[in-house]
Amino acid sequence: MSEFKIVGKPIPREDARAKAKGELKYADDFSLPGMLYGKVLHSKYPAAKIISIDTTKAKQLPGVHAVLTARDVPHNETITRFGQSAEVGKGFEGLYRVLADKKVRFRGEAVALVAADTEEIAEEAAALIEVNYEPLPGVFDPVEAMKPGAYLVGEGDSNIICKFGCSQGDIKKGFAEAEVIIEDTYQVPFVDHAYLETEGGVAWIDEKEVINIRVGSQVIEHFRDVAEVLGLPHNQVRYIGTMMGGGFGGKEDITVETYLALLTWKTKKPVRLFYTREESILCHSKRHPFIMHYKVGAKKDGRLVALEAELISDAGAYPYLSPWVNLYATVNAAGPYCIPNVKINTYCVLTNNTFTSANRGFGAPQPNVAYESLMDELAYKLKIDPLEIRRKNCITTGKSLSTTGQVFNTYVALPEVAEKAWKALGETKKVEDKNKRIGRGLAIGLMSYGRMTFLHDTSRCYVRLESDGSVLIRSGIPDLGGGQVSLLCQIAAEELGVPMSKIRIYYSDTALTPLAGTTTATRQTYMSGNATLKAAREIKKRIIQKAAEMMNVNPEKLVIGEEKIIVKYDSAQYLPLLEVIKACNTEGIELFCEAQFKGPFTMVPDLSNIRGTIFPDFTFGAQAVEISVDIETGQVEVLKLVTCYDVGKAINPLSVEGQMEGGSIYGMGYALMEEVVMEKGVTLTPSFSEYIIPTAADVPEVEAILVESGGGLGPYGAKGIGEPSCSIIAPAILNAIYDAVGVRIKSLPATPEKIIRALKKHYFEGR
Amino acid sequence: MMEEYPIELTINGEKIVSTAKAEESLLRFLRRHGFYEVKGGCEKGDCGTCTVIMNGKAIKSCITLAGQANGKEILTVRGLEKEESGRKLQESFVQHGAIQCGFCTAGMLMTAKAYLDENHQPNKVEIRKAISGNLCRCTGYKKIVEAIYAVAEENQKSK
Ligand code: FES
Numbered sequence: 056m057s058e059f060k061i062v063g064k065p066i067p068r069e070d071a072r073a074k075a076k077g078e079l080k081y082a083d084d085f086s087l088p089g090m091l092y093g094k095v096l097h098s099k100y101p102a103a104k105i106i107s108i109d110t111t112k113a114k115q116l117p118g119v120h121a122v123l124t125a126r127d128v129p130h131n132e133t134i135t136r137f138g139q140s141a142e143v144g145k146g147f148e149g150l151y152r153v154l155a156d157k158k159v160r161f162r163g164e165a166v167a168l169v170a171a172d173t174e175e176i177a178e179e180a181a182a183l184i185e186v187n188y189e190p191l192p193g194v195f196d197p198v199e200a201m202k203p204g205a206y207l208v209g210e211g212d213s214n215i216i217c218k219f220g221c222s223q224g225d226i227k228k229g230f231a232e233a234e235v236i237i238e239d240t241y242q243v244p245f246v247d248h249a250y251l252e253t254e255g256g257v258a259w260i261d262e263k264e265v266i267n268i269r270v271g272s273q274v275i276e277h278f279r280d281v282a283e284v285l286g287l288p289h290n291q292v293r294y295i296g297t298m299m300g301g302g303f304g305g306k307e308d309i310t311v312e313t314y315l316a317l318l319t320w321k322t323k324k325p326v327r328l329f330y331t332r333e334e335s336i337l338c339h340s341k342r343h344p345f346i347m348h349y350k351v352g353a354k355k356d357g358r359l360v361a362l363e364a365e366l367i368s369d370a371g372a373y374p375y376l377s378p379w380v381n382l383y384a385t386v387n388a389a390g391p392y393c394i395p396n397v398k399i400n401t402y403c404v405l406t407n408n409t410f411t412s413a414n415r416g417f418g419a420p421q422p423n424v425a426y427e428s429l430m431d432e433l434a435y436k437l438k439i440d441p442l443e444i445r446r447k448n449c450i451t452t453g454k455s456l457s458t459t460g461q462v463f464n465t466y467v468a469l470p471e472v473a474e475k476a477w478k479a480l481g482e483t484k485k486v487e488d489k490n491k492r493i494g495r496g497l498a499i500g501l502m503s504y505g506r507m508t509f510l511h512d513t514s515r516c517y518v519r520l521e522s523d524g525s526v527l528i529r530s531g532i533p534d535l536g537g538g539q540v541s542l543l544c545q546i547a548a549e550e551l552g553v554p555m556s557k558i559r560i561y562y563s564d565t566a567l568t569p570l571a572g573t574t575t576a577t578r579q580t581y582m583s584g585n586a587t588l589k590a591a592r593e594i595k596k597r598i599i600q601k602a603a604e605m606m607n608v609n610p611e612k613l614v615i616g617e618e619k620i621i622v623k624y625d626s627a628q629y630l631p632l633l634e635v636i637k638a639c640n641t642e643g644i645e646l647f648c649e650a651q652f653k654g655p656f657t658m659v660p661d662l663s664n665i666r667g668t669i670f671p672d673f674t675f676g677a678q679a680v681e682i683s684v685d686i687e688t689g690q691v692e693v694l695k696l697v698t699c700y701d702v703g704k705a706i707n708p709l710s711v712e713g714q715m716e717g718g719s720i721y722g723m724g725y726a727l728m729e730e731v732v733m734e735k736g737v738t739l740t741p742s743f744s745e746y747i748i749p750t751a752a753d754v755p756e757v758e759a760i761l762v763e764s765g766g767g768l769g770p771y772g773a774k775g776i777g778e779p780s781c782s783i784i785a786p787a788i789l790n791a792i793y794d795a796v797g798v799r800i801k802s803l804p805a806t807p808e809k810i811i812r813a814l815k816k817h818y819f820e821g822r
Numbered sequence: 823m824m825e826e827y828p829i830e831l832t833i834n835g836e837k838i839v840s841t842a843k844a845e846e847s848l849l850r851f852l853r854r855h856g857f858y859e860v861k862g863g864c865e866k867g868d869c870g871t872c873t874v875i876m877n878g879k880a881i882k883s884c885i886t887l888a889g890q891a892n893g894k895e896i897l898t899v900r901g902l903e904k905e906e907s908g909r910k911l912q913e914s915f916v917q918h919g920a921i922q923c924g925f926c927t928a929g930m931l932m933t934a935k936a937y938l939d940e941n942h943q944p945n946k947v948e949i950r951k952a953i954s955g956n957l958c959r960c961t962g963y964k965k966i967v968e969a970i971y972a973v974a975e976e977n978q979k980s981k
C-alpha cells in the first residue's frame with residue numbers, strides 16, 4: 056500500500072475549531088423574523104381513551120396562531136421508516152402516528168400542537184387545551200402483555216409485534232451431549248440516550264412553497280415521511296441537517312420534524328420547537344429493556360455445544376424501530392462463539408411504556424450482557440481462565456456466526472483482541488481500604504457495521520476540484536458528533552493530494568447535497584467513505600491521465616501528493632497540480648464527480664429462521680476492566696478499563712480513539728448507573744438529577760488499543776467502530792464484580808443497593 | 823404581560839444595555855441577545871452545558887437570574903479568544919480530539935478556564951473533579967482531561 060499523507064494521522068477534525076470557538080450553529084442557534092414558538096401537549100396518562108378535546112380556550116388566547124389535533128393532520132397515520140429505499144414489508148414497517156387519536160398509548164404521547172408568539176404563550180395555550188380522558192388499565196410488563204387476554208395497547212389483536220427465530224444444529228442433541236449446563240435469566244432496563252442537545256429545530260416555508268426544516272437528525276431521508284404526513288410531494292419538504300449535539304440513535308426516528316412541518320404549514324410562519332430535557336426523557340425513544348432467558352451447555356473442557364435463548368423485549372407503545380432492533384438482537388444472541396447447536400427465539404411486545412427504538416448498539420448490548428455473563432459463569436464452574444474459555448470457543452477466520460451461519464472470510468481478530476485487552480490490565484492495583492475488593496472482568500463481542508443487506512443500502516457523494524486547487528464536497532451525510540463529515544474531507548484530501556485546509560464540505564441537506572443515507576448502523580465510514588473515495592478517485596484518474604500526457608510518461612508511474620503529480624521514485628520529476636487542473640479545464644475534462652457506493656444486496660430472510668448473510672461485515676472487540684467493590688456500601692469503582700478493537704484501518708486515530716473511549720463510558724453508565732425508571736408507565740427519572748450518567752469524576756483510566764488488520768469493507772480497509780465500542784463493557788463490569796466479591800448481578804444497572812442485597816444473600820444464606 | 827427591568831452588563835468586553843424579563847435566566851437572556859454559543863442542556867443546573875464566567879467565576883447561567891448579572895462581566899466561549907489562556911485551551915481541545923459533538927465544549931472550556939486561572943498545577947484526578955459538574959456524553963472525558971492537563975503543564979513550564 057502506498058504511504059498515506061493524511062489518512063491514518065491523528066489530525067484535528069474539520070469541525071473542531073468552529074466548535075471550540077462557539078461559532079458552530081446547532082439546530083437551536085438560529086432564528087427567523089416573525090418566528091413562532093411551538094409546544095407539544097403530551098398525554099398525562101399512559102393508557103386512556105380520549106373522549107374529547109376542546110381547543111376553544113387555547114385558540115382564544117392572544118398570541119396563539121395555531122392549535123392542532125389529530126383531526127388537523129392530513130395523514131395522521133403512516134408507517135415508520137428509517138430512510139430505506141427498498142420495500143421490506145413483512146411486519147417491519149409499524150404504525151407511525153403523529154398525534155394521539157381516540158386512545159393514548161403512553162404518558163408523554165403527543166396529543167396536540169400549539170404555535171404562539173412566545174414560548175410562554177405557547178405553554179399557557181397548551182395548558183388551556185381541555186382533553187377529556189377516560190383512563191384505561193394499560194399493561195406495563197411485556198411478559199404480561201404477551202399473555203392471551205392481556206390489555207391491548209394498540210388496535211391489533213395481539214401485543215406481540217414481532218417474533219424472530221434462528222437456529223442451527225439440533226438443540227436437543229446438543230444439550231444431551233453437554234457435561235455442564237447453566238441456565239439463567241438476565242434483565243436490562245430502559246435507558247436514555249442523554250445527548251446534551253435535546254430534540255428540536257426550526258421550520259419555515261420558502262418562496263417555492265417548500266417546507267424547510269432545519270433540525271438535528273441522523274436520518275434526513277425523513278423528508279419523505281414528513282411529506283407523506285402532509286400529503287405533499289416529496290420535493291416540497293427539505294431537511295437542512297445541522298451538526299448534532301449527540302445522537303446515539305435517538306435522532307434516528309422522526310423527533311419533532313412533523314410537528315414543525317405541520318405548524319409552519321398551518322400558520323405560514325417560521326416555527327421553532329425544542330424539547331425540554333424533561334420532554335426528551337419522557338416522550339422520546341429509549342433503549343429496549345430485555346428479559347433474556349439463557350441456557351448454555353458445554354463439555355468439561357469448556358467447549359460450547361449448545362445455546363438456547365428466549366429474548367423478550369419491551370417495545371413500549373409504538374413499534375418504531377423495534378423489529379429491526381430485535382432482529383439484530385436475535386442475530387447477536389449467541390455472541391462471537393462457535394456453537395454447533397443453537398436456538399434463539401425473540402419476541403417484541405407492545406406495552407404502555409414510553410416507546411423504545413434505536414440506541415447505540417441497536418440490540419447488541421442487551422444479549423451481550425447475558426451470554427458474556429454466562430461464559431464467565433462457565434469459566435468459574437469449570438475452573439478455566441476467562442481468557443482461555445473465550446479463546447477456546449470464539450469465532451476465528453473462516454468460521455461462521457452460530458446464529459445465521461454467515462461465514463467470516465476476512466480476518467477475525469477475536470483471539471488477538473481478547474488477549475491484548477486482558478493483558479493490558481497489567482499489574483493489579485493495590486487498595487488500602489480494607490472494605491474494598493478488587494476484581495477483573497473480560498468480555499468479547501462482535502457487532503455489525505453497515506445496514507442489513509436486505510435494505511439495499513447506497514450512499515452518494517459529489518466532489519469537485521476547483522480551478523485554484525481547492526476542493527468542494529457535497530454529501531448528505533449527517534454528523535452526530537462522531538466526525539462523520541470530517542472523515543470525508545480527509546479521504547478527499549488524501550486522494551487528491553491537497554491539504555485538509557483546502558477542503559470545504561456541504562453536508563446534510565436533502566435539496567442540495569446528494570443523499571448519503573443515514574448516520575446509523577455504524578455505516579458512514581463504510582458507505583459514505585467509499586462513495587467519497589470513489590468520486591475522488593475518479594477525478595484523480597482524470598488528473599493523472601492528463602498529467603501523464605503532459606509529461607509523456609505512463610500514468611501508472613504517477614502519484615499525487617502535496618499538490619503535485621509526481622513520478623514514482625523520482626520526486627524531482629513532477630507537475631504542479633494547478634498546472635494539470637488548468638490543462639483539464641482548457642480541454643473541458645470534468646474535474647467533478649458524483650459517485651454512488653452500493654452495499655451488498657440480499658433478499659429479506661425467512662424471519663422464523665434467519666440464516667445467511669444479513670450484514671455486510673462485523674467489527675470484533677474485547678473489553679477488560681479492573682474494579683473495586685466496597686463491601687460495606689456496594690459501591691463499584693472502575694479503576695482501569697481497556698478497550699481493544701480491530702478497526703480495520705483508523706482513518707483518523709483521534710476520532711477512532713474518541714469513539715472507543717466515549718463508547719466505553721457510555722457502556723459503563725449502562726452497567727452501573729443508568730435506568731429510566733418507569734412505574735406503571737410513569738417516568739420517575741425525568742431529569743439529570745435522577746437519570747444519572749457518568750461524570751468526569753466517575754471515569755477510570757481508559758486505554759484504547761487499536762488493531763488495524765486492514766480487513767474491513769470501508770476505505771483503506773476500515774471497519775465501523777461507533778456502536779461496537781459501547782456494546783460489551785457492561786458484562787465485563789458484571790464479571791469483574793463477580794470476581795471481586797463472588798456475587799453475580801443479573802439485572803442492570805449494578806447499583807450499590809443490588810450489590811449489597813446480593814452480598815447479604817451470599818453471606819447469610821450461603822447463596 | 824411579564825414585567826421587565828433594565829439591566830446593564832458587559833459580555834465579552836462589550837457593554838450591553840437592555841431589559842430582562844422577571845425570572846429570566848441568564849442563559850435565556852444571553853441567547854435572546856444572540857449569544858447562541860451559550861448552550862442549554864437541561865436548564866436545571868444539572869449538566870453544566872450553560873457555564874459562563876461571571877466576574878472570574880464559572881457559573882451555570884441557567885440557574886442564575888439575568889438580574890444577578892447586572893453590572894457584572896460575563897465571559898462566554900466566544901470571548902475566550904481574546905485571552906491567551908483561553909486561546910490555549912481552545913487550541914488544546916482541538917489538537918487533543920477533546921471535541922466530538924461539541925455541545926458540551928462551550929461550557930467545558932469555561933469551567934476549565936476558570937479552574938486553571940486559580941489552580942496552576944493540577945493533576946489529572948483534580949482536573950476530573952473540577953469538571954465533574956460538566957457532563958459530556960460523547961468523549962468519555964479522557965481527551966478533555968488530557969487537553970486541560972496539557973495547558974496546565976505548559977503554563978507551569980512557561981512560568
Ligand atoms: S443547562 Fe445549565 S446546567 Fe444544564
Ligand code: FES
Binds near residue numbers: 301958959
Ligand atoms: S462532545 Fe458531545 S457532549 Fe461532549
